[in-house]
Every structure is written in C-alpha cells, then in structure tokens.
Amino acid sequence: MTTTTATADMPTEDITPTADEASAVAAYNARKSSRDRVLEAIMELCDAEIPARTPDLVRVTGLSITTVNDSIKVLKQRGMIYSDNGTFFVCNEHQPAEPVYHTAMPNGIIKLEKGDQILTLNPREARSVAKTMGGLIEQAFSIVLHHRQDEQQSQIRRLQRRIGQLEQAQQDAEELVKRVCEDLQSLRSQLGG
Secondary structure (H helix, E strand, O other): OEEEEOOOOOOOOOOOOOHHHHHHHHHHHHHOOHHHHHHHHHHHHHHOOOOOOHHHHHHHHOOOHHHHHHHHHHHHHOOOEEEEOOEEEEOOOOOOOOOEEEEEOOOOOEEEEEOOEEEEEOHHHHHHHHHHHHHHHHHHHHHHHHHHHHHHHHHHHHHHHHHHHHHHHHHHHHHHHHHHHHHHHHHHHHHOO
C-alpha cells in the first residue's frame, strides 16, 4: 500500500480574472470550433446532472439550432457522445467509481482509502478537504433540488392539463343541460303544456 500525506500549506486566495484575462478567454472561446463548444456544453450540463437537450445546447452555446445539430451529428459519428431519449451524454467521461473508505483516528488524524492508496490527513488538512467536499455536497444538493423541481413542474403541468380537460367537460355538460332544458321547454310548448 502507498501512503501519501497531503499538505494544506498551498495558497487559497481568491483569484478574480482581470479585464484583459476575461477578454483573452472570450477570444479563445470565439476561436473554438462549434463542435468543441457543443461538446463542452454537454460536459458541463452532464456534470451538473442537467439534461443536455438540443434547446439547452442552443441556449448555452449561443449557436444556431442548425449548427448545434450538425455538431451533434459529427460528435456522434466520432463516438464522442451518445443520446438517450433526446438527451446527450459524453462517452467515457469518468472512470468507474471505486469505493472510498475513511477512518477517524482518536488523535484527530483522518485516513482516506481508495484502492491501494491511503491518504493521511492531520485535522487542519482534513478541514481543508472538508471545505472542498462541502462544495461538492452543495452541488449534489442543488442537483437533487433541480430534479425535484423538474418533477414537480411536470406534475403541475399534468394537473393543469387535467383541470383544463375537466373544465371543458363541465362546460360541455352545462351546454348539454342547457340544450336539453330548451328542448324540454319547446316540447312542452308544442304539447300545449
């Protein structure tokens, strides 16, 4: 087994890009091919566990629907992406997950094990890793919340359609009752009633 000790002595200052850096990034993005932009958009949406459908890719990339469809066709032919029910996914994006075990020692040391690798962290290093993992947990929570909101919105739309159908059926029934009453009144007047 390999033992590795991480250090938390790396700088953690917040780095905000300057205007020159931001314009350089924008220029780099402008030079990217449409296929690269579509592939990156699919990867970003998949990472956030948001369905990568054509309208989403058009919105994220800012490309026309024709350009996005052409890029998707080429990416599929090259085996870089695949689709399932209109949602696109990147092929072989991550290696299969391995189990990760953690052990909290009585002296505050944390040991993380993945495969044959062991990472030993002192309390300060463990807190640093916890901050990073906390961000991933927030992202996972956001993803779950997004899925639940999608499910609820879908359910609301189904209920709204059903309410519309019931309201239409009620209007049709009221109209039928009205016509039947009018027919009965006309029959009464014809029969001398």
